[in-house]
Every structure is written in C-alpha cells, then in structure tokens.
Amino acid sequence: MAETAQMKVSDEVAISIQQMNKWYGSFHVLRDIDLTVYEGERIVICGPSGSGKSTLIRCINALEEHQKGSITVDGTLLSSDLKNIDKIRSEVGMCFQHFNLFPHLSILENLTLAPIWVRKTPKKEAEEVAMHYLEKVKIPDQANKYPGQLSGGQQQRVAIARSLCMKPRIMLFDEPTSALDPEMIKEVLDTMIELAEEGMTMLCVTHEMGFARQVANRVIFMDEGQIVEQNEPEEFFNNPQSPRTQLFLSQILGH
Amino acid sequence: MSDTHAQSVAFVRDTAIPPSPAPANAAGPVKWMRDNLFATWANALLTVAAIYVIFLVLSATLPWIFGGLWTTSSLAECREVLQGRSAACFSVLTDRWNQLLFGFKYPVDLYWRPTVAFVLLFVAAAPVLFFDLPRKLLIVTALYPFIAYYLIWGGTIWAPLFALAGFGVGYYVYSHLVHRSFAIGFFGGIAAAIIAWVVGSYLTGALASETPFLEAVPSRDMGGFMLNMMLGVTCVSLSLPIGIALALGRQSSMPLIKWICVVFIEFIRGVPLITLLFVANVMLAYFFPPGSGVDLFLRVVIMITMFSSAYIAEVIRGGLAALPKGQYEAADSLGLDYPQAMRLIILPQALKISIPGIVNIAVGLFKDTTLVSVISMFDLVGMIRGPILASTDWNGVYWELLGFAALLFFVVCYGISQYSQWLERRLATDHR
C-alpha cells in the first residue's frame, strides 16, 4: 500500500482522496480509499467485476455521492454544495463505457453544447475549438452527422473530444473500450495515448493491460471496495505482491 | 482519362439507352392489383366482397349528399321539395351557419373579431410548430394570447395590457434574481407577477372607460365551434407546460414537491372529466369571491387543463423513463446545471418519445371540449342539441348537423395527427 515517491511526475496534487467510504444502502462499496493523484499522472485502475472501480471514479466528479471521508479535486473540496460540484465537473472530463453522446444533437452540437452553456463561450469560438478537437481525434469530416450514424470507435472518440472541449485538467475514463469491437479498440486507445503524451492527468478504468504498460505511471488494483495494491506498471505486472493481485493477473493475462 | 486508356477503348457510348418499360404483368397497375388484390383465391373473394360493401355504402350516401338541398328555410320545406325522395337537407347548415360557428348570442356585427383571432392563430402557432422559421416570430406567439383575448372579449384594453405587463414584471424580476439560484428567481418572478396583476386589476377598474374601443362581449355569449376552438387551443397550450412541470416534479428528489405532484396526478386521473366540469359549474363558484369575475369559461379552462395536464405528465414521465441513465450522467459530467440539462438534453429527447402520446391526449382533449354542452354551455354540440334541434324549423335534422360537427372535428384532429407524424419524421436523428 505504501506509495513510492518516484511515481510522482510533479508535486502539484490534482486529486486527493482521504479515508473515503461509500455505501449503497447497507452495501459497503468503497472502504477507506486513500489516493493522491499528482498533476500529469496517468493511473490505470483494474480489478475484478463489482470491485467498485466505476464507483470510485464516479465519486470523483460527484456522479455518486460518498458518505465518509473527503475528496479534493484541484483544491476544491467536494461537498454537497452545488457550486463546488459544478466547478469540479467543469474541470474534470469523463468518458463512459457506452459513450453517452446526445443522439438528438449533431456531432458538432454535442461538442459545443457545454462550452456554450457552461463556459459561456461564443458559438463561433466554441465551434472552432470543437473542430480543432475533432481533427485531433481524426474525424473532422463527421462534424455534421448524428451520433447514430457513426461507428462505435468513432463515437467514443467524439465522446473524448466532447470532454476535451471543456478544457478539463483531469480526464476520467470508465472502461472506454469495453463496448467496442476489437478492431475499433486500437483507434480509441491511440487517441488516449496521444492525450497522455500531452501530459493530461488521467484516471482510467480498463482491462487493456498493454495500454497500462505503455502509458500508466501507476497501476491500481482494487478488490471488494479496497485498493489492494498499487505500483508502477513493470513492478505491478512482473512482481505482484498480494495473492489476490496475482490471481487476478493470472486470470486476465493467462489466456 | 489517361492516354493509354483512351487508345484501348474503341467505342464509348455517350448517351444512355432509354430504359425499356417492364412488361405489363411485371409492373404498373396490373401487377399491383395482382399482388395486392388477387394474390390468392381467398384474397380475390375478399376483394370482391369488400368492393360490393363499398358500393352499397356509396350508392346510399352519395345520392343523399349530392342530392342535398341547400336553400330551403325549414325541414318541412325540404320534405316538400324532396317529395319522399331520400336526400340531405343541408339548408340547416346555411341557415344556421353563424350560430354553428359563433353561437347564438355573439353580436352579429362583431363576428369579424373572432375570425381575425382565428386567422392570427395560424400566424402565432407557426413558429412553435415549424421551428425552421425565424425565432423572432415567437414574439408574435407570445403576444397572441393578449391580442386574441382583446379581440374576442373586447372591453377595456387595459386588462390584457396589465396582464401582459404582469408577465413582463415577473420576467424582469426573474432575470435579475436567477443568478443567485433558479428557485429564488422562479418564485421571486411569480410573486412579482402576482403583485403586478393585483395592482393592474385595480388600475384596470379605475382606468376602464364607459365606451371601450372594442365593445365588451361576456363569456356566456360565446358559443358554437368557436367555443370548442377557444377551449381546445387554450387548454392544450396550457396543459403542455404544466404537464412537463408535473412530470419533472414527480421525479424530483425533494419529497414535498414529489408528493404534491403525485397526489395531484393520481387524484385527477381517478376522476371523470364530466365530474370536474360539474365541479367547475357549481362548486368553484364558491371558492372564488362573488363578483370576482371568474366566469364559467375560465373555470372550465382550469378544469380541462388540470385534467389533461395530469395525463400529459404521465405520458412525459414515460418518455423520461425511456431515456438511458447515461444521458443524465453525461449532462452532469459536462457541468450542465439542472435547468440546462433538462432543457437541452433530457426534455428534447423525452418529448420526442412522447409525441404520439401527447398528440393522443391533445386530440382527445379537443373532442372532450364538447362535454361542456352538459353544463349548459352552447358549444357546437350544445348549439345543435339545444337551440337548433329544438327550433320548430329544424326539429329532426340529425344526420346533417351531427355529420357536419363530425366533419369539423375530423378536419382539426386529422390535421393535428398529420402534423405530429411530420414532426416525428423531422426529429428522427437516431437512425436506428
């Protein structure tokens, strides 16, 4: 559990979670989570199904409420104060497993909606920014289509671009590739790798271990609502400490 | 294009061969009939039987309609002219045309006022119904209720002006308070509007002249199809926003709001409309102070609106429930606040899903406006059942009158239904 000092890429703390607990009714989903994420760090979270990975990252942008402990994002303490929640949400981008694009809006409108209404960016400027990010995820020619007309991989890249249009300081990914066909996974991972190379702070729930090895500064293993082990990718994969991690890795890498 | 290619191609046709027509049994009406009407023996038999039934119906009705009389002055005269022949006596429609449309008390020389209001209705509705039109036209829509009120009821112009001013004041206060919180802005705006209306009603009393520019017509003088249209348009346009508010309120995380909405919806849905109308007729008069001018028309509007908004709320709740949770989460994660998420993401999709249900209720509501005839309001059906059929001239002309009423309602309802289908096609962006 001890955090090794050399993982730090900077001294600026982006997210600080202390003794955080969450219950669904009487079900204890997250137990005593302690996690500090430094600016520019890329963290991959893995663990068996139902271990609370999604719940953890959804607590960070207050999609789920935590009941005990504290979460501080970019210096703002997450409380039930709506102002703080809105502030944190506009700093933190999130990509979902099922993309969650807005089907009634064109791709361009999907991208410009939040900048226009939340950031009060003029429409023209928001569209320029949107086109910039669409070029970055390599689908500027789809700007005027609707989400239903794109492939899964394209939709997920639009979803990433949509988050980026808000110029977030931190990006959260919840299994962004697990609803995709194998041939589309690569295009989404490439986009994420590019993002990582630019120094974005990223928290990523994924089972793409190749991606974790290539990009992550730190891999976190969760089980039964606890952080069981965290380490640099090389150490984590080659020399897992806890038996549960070993079992998990043997299952996931075994075949 | 390239040179090598040009040399190797000896002949290139530069005009298309005109397509030759398919043989008569593979295309055109013959094929269509064979595929659709005479595909099998049973099919052919049914076709023949259906044609025979259609023939029977038309051979009875068409002569009745086309042989109809339009110019006699009473049913007795019709019978005399027809001499036992079976044909329609449409003269009742020409004779009582104005009564059917405007009721029997609306001053004849003022018919132009509701007619103008009716024509303006299309101008006002257009920007709402066809959102490709310039958004500036919505100003006309916003002003329309006041203009239409002034045209139809007449009287002092101060009443609609102060009503409009109340909305203006309310919006002004709202826009200045909303940055603090939506609730403060919302309730502040409502309070300000109410104050403005109370002040306005006193000022209206003081300012009203004895001889207004447009002669006042009391609500009890409204009648005929005009009354149905007035009730239908007012109630549909009021019950849609109220229905949306109720549906959202029912989903609210605030228990008080949620329970108010649930109780209201369940209560209204459990009571027949006709009961509510009787309540409007008798009971509501006790709740409002006597002489406060809350007339029967307004009471009926309140009741029908409550009734249909409860149903619309449930239809919209269905639409809200059909949206994946991910849409709410995506809106939240982008930092949109509740009103923005609802207005930009959730409601556009939920309403789109709810269009067929909402149209169903709108059409039903419009037809239900004829129920007011049981509380002695003379709408189209009330006029037919009351003054017209009771008169000695036209006692006994049922088919023509009720057929005419059916036709008027059919035209409006079919129009609504066609519009909604166009709207659904226009909004189809999901490409499923």
Ligand SMILES: Nc1ncnc2c1ncn2[C@@H]1O[C@H](COP(=O)(O)OP(=O)(O)OP(=O)(O)O)[C@@H](O)[C@H]1O
């Ligand atoms: N809304 C909810 N109400 C009650 N229990 C829930 C709810 N959402 C999740 N859970 C439970 O909380 C636990 C953690 O769920 P979570 O979605 O965080 O798991 P996960 O690690 O993301 O799993 P997966 O890899 O399958 O996505 C699970 O046991 C799940 O059944």
Ligand SMILES: [Mg+2]
């Ligand atoms: Mg999950």
